[in-house]
Amino acid sequence: MPLTNLIDDLLDDLSRPGMPWQVGSIVASILFGWLSAQLVRVWWRRRRGEDGSLLHTGVESFTRVVAPLLVVGLLYLAQVVLTKTHFHTNIVKVAIPVFWSLAAIRLVFYLLRRVFARRGQLGQTLVTFEKIFALVAWLAVALYITGLWPDIFDFLDSYKIQFGPKKSSSVTLADIAQAVASVVVMLMLALWAGAALEERLMGVHALHSSLRVALARLGRALMIVGAVLLSLNLVGIDLTVLSVFGGALGVGLGLGMQRIASNYVSGFIILLERSLSIGDMITVSTFTGKVTQINTRYTVLQGLDGVETVLPNELLISGPVQNQSLTTRRVRASTKITVAYGSDLEQVMPLLVAQAVGTPRVLEDPAPGISLSRFGPDGYELDLGFWIADPENGQGGVVSEINKKVYALVQSGTVKLGFPSVDTRLLDSHIASVVARITQPAQNS
Numbered sequence: 001m002p003l004t005n006l007i008d009d010l011l012d013d014l015s016r017p018g019m020p021w022q023v024g025s026i027v028a029s030i031l032f033g034w035l036s037a038q039l040v041r042v043w044w045r046r047r048r049g050e051d052g053s054l055l056h057t058g059v060e061s062f063t064r065v066v067a068p069l070l071v072v073g074l075l076y077l078a079q080v081v082l083t084k085t086h087f088h089t090n091i092v093k094v095a096i097p098v099f100w101s102l103a104a105i106r107l108v109f110y111l112l113r114r115v116f117a118r119r120g121q122l123g124q125t126l127v128t129f130e131k132i133f134a135l136v137a138w139l140a141v142a143l144y145i146t147g148l149w150p151d152i153f154d155f156l157d158s159y160k161i162q163f164g165p166k167k168s169s170s171v172t173l174a175d176i177a178q179a180v181a182s183v184v185v186m187l188m189l190a191l192w193a194g195a196a197l198e199e200r201l202m203g204v205h206a207l208h209s210s211l212r213v214a215l216a217r218l219g220r221a222l223m224i225v226g227a228v229l230l231s232l233n234l235v236g237i238d239l240t241v242l243s244v245f246g247g248a249l250g251v252g253l254g255l256g257m258q259r260i261a262s263n264y265v266s267g268f269i270i271l272l273e274r275s276l277s278i279g280d281m282i283t284v285s286t287f288t289g290k291v292t293q294i295n296t297r298y299t300v301l302q303g304l305d306g307v308e309t310v311l312p313n314e315l316l317i318s319g320p321v322q323n324q325s326l327t328t329r330r331v332r333a334s335t336k337i338t339v340a341y342g343s344d345l346e347q348v349m350p351l352l353v354a355q356a357v358g359t360p361r362v363l364e365d366p367a368p369g370i371s372l373s374r375f376g377p378d379g380y381e382l383d384l385g386f387w388i389a390d391p392e393n394g395q396g397g398v399v400s401e402i403n404k405k406v407y408a409l410v411q412s413g414t415v416k417l418g419f420p421s422v423d424t425r426l427l428d429s430h431i432a433s434v435v436a437r438i439t440q441p442a443q444n445s
Helices: 003-014 019-050 059-084 090-116 124-146 149-158 173-202 209-235 239-255 258-273 313-318 345-356 396-412 424-444
Strands: 160-163 169-172 281-284 287-294 298-302 308-312 321-323 331-339 369-375 380-388
Touching: 019 059, 019 090, 059 090, 090 124, 090 173, 124 149, 149 169, 149 173, 169 173, 173 209, 209 258, 258 287, 258 298, 258 308, 258 313, 287 308, 298 313, 308 313, 331 345, 331 396, 345 369, 345 380, 345 396, 380 396
Parallel strands: none
Antiparallel strands: 160 169, 281 287, 281 321, 287 298, 298 308, 331 380, 369 380
């Protein structure tokens, strides 16, 4: 529809009696579509309140896409009815691509946020991309309504790029644009399907957490590869030419990308053999903390101070790893106490053990225990040990609570701590040397 013809048709419709019917059908379609979407949202919200399964996750936000789709369907129905009653439908024809574009924009926003902002955090890059896509979509609609779209497509289809030996092959800009659009659309759908699969797998508690993560990563990778190959095949690109790129990729992996490939393979090995799981407390080299993420290339370790460390997966395979939660989450902690010589250990040791019993986070089985480590220079050195079941919360807090109880016994005089003994002869010698250095300058003067 050229722009001049569009303006003439719209001006002609203004003078015809069917004009109110077109406007009324558009307004009715918008109201009915919006109201239907709201009813669907309320229905899903009530159902999700009764059943909190992951099947309903994201459905409420998808109703923003349902509304313009319902409006488009109603506009098509209104166009058919008005055409059979011999009314013009030029305004309805203009409204249909507008709401089609609105539905496409909201659908893209929905897919992007379901993939990259599932936790509700929108990055600046994602917001910028959404704005650019919305601008491009509205520009395409404007070109279509004004009738300039066929001319632009013919220009792109006529411009050819020569390549190959002696430029024997060619491709048009239209083919490149279609290929890029096809790959982007299929890739977005694959990422959305991968995110949905991951959420479904994470809800299956019968499977081990590492196995769930491995299946989710593998499923997403297969979907992405399948989407790219399918989109290229739909465009008409011969997939056999990709064998050359496959050989080049193999050479690149063998030379410059072997460490990256090693990290990816190590990530799948970690997930499949279940040597690490999300939530485990591990120690790798000088890093200690809780595993918060296991990705295909790296693992995120969160220390007790909140600092996160990104560890390459190869480091977790090639080096020793202390896992405090591999077979059991129970971890032994201890505090050392030095009591004065002359104390009755038969009375002091059970009294110190009683301070650990009943302390929050201290397990009853295995029960706390105490042992005489050695005879130190200042007194009997005792080791008060106990077990906790939440190593991810650290040991400092529970050790501090037990030490406070021991401090109360010291203050009451029930337990006497050992103090470093002082050699009086060394003290007298040190005092004499200090006095000599002070008095010597006075004598010289």
